[in-house]
Amino acid sequence: MANLTELTLAQAAQGLAAGDFTSAELTDAHIAAVEGARDLNAFVTETPDIARERAAASDTRRSKGEVAGPMDGIPIAVKDLFCTDGVLTSAGSHILDGFKPPYESTVSQNLRDAGAVMLGKANLDEFAMGSANITSYHGNVINPWKAADGKDRVPGGSSGGSAVAVAARLCLGATGTDTGGSIRQPGSFCGIVGLKPTYGRCSRWGIVAYASSLDQAGPMTRTVQDAAIMLEAMAGHDAKDSTSAPIGVPNFAAALSGDIRGLKIGVPREYRVDGMAADIEALWQNGIEMLKDAGAEPVDVSLPHTKYALATYYIIAPAEASSNLARYDGVRYGLRVDGDSLDEMYENTRGAGFGTEVRRRILIGTYVLSAGYYDAYYLKAQKVRALIAEDFRKAFQTVDAILAPATPSAAFPIGENSDDPVAMYLNDVFTVPLNLAGLPGISVPSGFSGEGLPLGLQIIGKPFDEETVLRIGDVLESSAGFDAKPSYLKGDA
Amino acid sequence: MSLDKDTVRNIAFLARIKIPDEELDHLAQELSGIIGWVEQLNEVDTESVEPITSVADMSLYRRKDVVTDGGYQARVLANAPDPEAGCYTVPKVVE
Secondary structure (H helix, E strand, O other), rough: OOOOOOOOOHHHHHHHHHHOOHHHHHHHHHHHHHHHHHHOOOOOEEEEEHHHHHHHHHHHHHOOOOOOOOOOOOOEEEEOOOOOOOOOOOOHHHHHOOOOOOOHHHHHHHHHHHHEEEEEEEEEOOHHOOOOOOOOOOOOOOOOOOOOOOOEEEEOOOOHHHHHHHHOOOOEEEEEEOOOOHHHHHHHHOOOOOEEEOOOOOOOOOEOOOOOOOOOOOEOOOHHHOOOHHHHHOOOOOOOOOOOOOOOOHHHHHHHOOOOOOOOOEEEHHHOOOOOOOHHHHHHHHHHHHHHHHOOOOEEEEEOHOOOOOHHHHHHHHHHHHHHHOOOOOOOOOOOOOOOOHHHHHHHHHHHHHHHHHHHHHHHHHHOOOOOHHHHHHHHHHHHHHHHHHHHHHHOOOEEEEEOOOOOOOEEEEEOOOOHHHHHHHOOOHHHHHHHOOOOOOEEEEEOOOOOOOOEEEEOOOOOOOHHHHHHHHHHHHHHOOOOOOOOHOOOO | OOOHHHHHHHHHOOOOOOOOOHEEEEOOOOHHHHHHHHHHHHHHOOOOOOOOOOOOOOOOOOOOOOOOOOOOOOHHHHHOOOOOOOOOOOOOOOO
């Protein structure tokens, strides 16, 4: 039997269908991989018993000819931001100590209904706030890729555990969430595919909220085809999320025709930022050439307000976070630290329960929403957000998709960029604009940094046009021929 | 705009987060750095721009105002730190 953890999700689905192996065998191989890679700290909670139970149920369905679809029997990781019925959901925070939701998020329920097998809950930055997975109460996640210096590197964030679980062959796919780049940036840092769908494509119900107008769930996988398969299982209208789009879910995998001839691919000149690293610039240029060789036409486009996207994001996201995180008060779930009065109990609980980055963002959010400052910061940011969204609308009048780098650098060593919050925020410079505009984007491993670390290119699409994004991503993936494996798997980590 | 120690103490109270006094100076400096950085938005002319709260191009749908869920007190209370007699508990509020 082939090494079951080396299969792609699509290959595993074929193998299950052909009867080459059972979901129980596939799942056991992945449980063993998870247990053997605990040094990467990719999981907050492992759920081998649940996994074996669901794998057995899948095999039973298959034996009766009642297969739910290509995800049936496929072992996945679930970011620990999705509420899972009866299973600890920590959001990477101390303040949710012991929280076992008595309900299942819509996206994880959709995956369950599709037959997917949950291996465990993946580590993440606390409340999804971070770009390096160094803010989790449950410890840092380690990138399975190393450069010649041998230093432990960050996996990116906030979906760092999900990205590492996929890259290190601990699962065939993982759910992530992306508020400012939290799927695409760790995808790029770990050499895997990360897809942020259009805002409204996947239900937010049951996902621990960070910034509700920006949060969106999506798949993280080793191939574009796998992302297409997994997204189809995750997506769909949900009456429990008022911003969930009431539209049908296409067969995303069918969009991968391999034919992008005649498509106009925008190359935004404002993304060529000052001091752009030479390897990122070369990667981007190479991506343009590859798409051109495949018959697409690169077109110069302008997104003039790009440089203001980060500052806009770091007003809007903390503002929404300060409101969303008001619910953690020590009364209904999670941590409680007693006090003599109600206010003191709140203050003690929240003082002890939140880590420094979360605290920083709640305070910024509280400040920009407070009386006297609301217009100067929050309202101003909402107006600039309108301009950023308008930039994309105009660009998409002339192009079918946009090609850009996913990150300004490759994965950096743990400890770097951590003294200055603003330096850390700059990681999201190429990913944040899409969230502000609600657009879909995919990060596809497309090359390497000077140090031999993976780098991703990002394809940005029109609202609800994930199909074009996936089709171009698939062509880019084939052209780039990225087939290197993390050093961790070669045993020289 | 730079934030002083008192401002930070005040927003920490508004956010109900206890912050030890010795951390206030450092925090004031950090938050001032972030606020100073986001103030670059002042360069942008937004005179005739309408603010947006969401990019979702849709209006909220309506449903009948009826109870659609509920009736499971035990599940609701299952995660409470200190439930009593079928209720959440908090420190005494009224003397």
